[in-house]
Amino acid sequence: MRRSGELIQWNNKSGYGFVRDQSGRDYYVHISAVSGDARPRLGDQLSFETRMGRKGRPSASDVTVIASSPVPAPSLRQAIQSPSGISRYHLGLRTAVATLLTLLILFIIAADRSLLWLGLVYVGMGVGSALLYRFDKLYALAGQYRVSESNLHLVDLCGGIIGGLAAQEVYRHKTVKPAFVATTWAIALAHLLCLTLLAFAGRFL
Template identity: 30%
Template sequence: MRYQGQVIEWNDDKGYGFIQPLNPGQGENRIFLHIKSFSQRGPRPLAGALLEYEVIQDSKGRLNAQRVSYVRRQSAQTTKPSATGQSKAWRGWLITLYGAFIMALQLTHQLPVWAIAIPVLLSGLTYLIYDMDKKAAQQGKQRIPEKNLHLLALMGGWPGALLAQQKLRHKSAKTEFQQVFWATVMMNWVLLIILSMPLFR
């Protein structure tokens, strides 16, 4: 059976990296990718490349991609190595802006002091729950429902979720999940602005 996934790490000097599966049936386990596993010679893979592949297990039970091919051809001229770094920087600035906005609301007495602690505590809790869910996926145990993760993000824990997606590489490649996640982020911003209005204080 052939699957689809996205390259999330690639060491071009050593000729190997890892694929994040996009098929729900494969869970969240990363797939090892070697340059010799490609069916045909072509451009060297870069982070973000979409691949199609088969999966085998080696003698140690690790998942390896075989008979790999590109789903969407990449272009070395249009894909910059620094794109991933720019994405991470953009997300970091978004979290910083969110924190500065909450502090500004508190300093201008538009939000109570305790309101600052809520996103901090929820972000820490959300990060831990993401970590628990990833470990459950790797061990084949019962998963945490995605609606619970989205609820935590909506309530103010989205900065922790964003960090978990980046650091743990969990839920970061699933398009449907990401669409709902960013919707909860926008809704949280709107809710925070509404609560800061005089009419609601």
């Protein structure tokens, strides 16, 4: 008699697990008994025939997946993992530019203590920008309402560019779309030029 049940245990590497039928009885299932090319996942609903397997244990045969379990959305930690072969400590261009901007701000403050407010603005806006990128990444993973790109650019333009660049690097977010990337680099370049002028212009006057 054909039965149905839920796959409650599965070793994907070894290709075996157990399916529990509606009466609560468990049956051993091997990948060789599953029809189709795709491997089953935990929570899948299976239809199967029963037989007596090795050592007299009940086993499933002629197994088909009748309902797949939903694929869980990746967590933020999984989403930002470095691709295979790339060190997680790899220094990207965004991190390098953010570091350069930070050093320029520290140089300016060291030369003129009255400009301490400038550093505070960059710190505050940078933290705000980094949080916005983090929330947008989480919303994207969850399929929820997103932070608008114009708001991200506006915060970066108003001093959050260091946090924005760092967040793009860390969360691997907003680094592919050409228009967004181009605008981000335009904002970064504008800040770099302004800070460079502020740091060194007085020396040449």
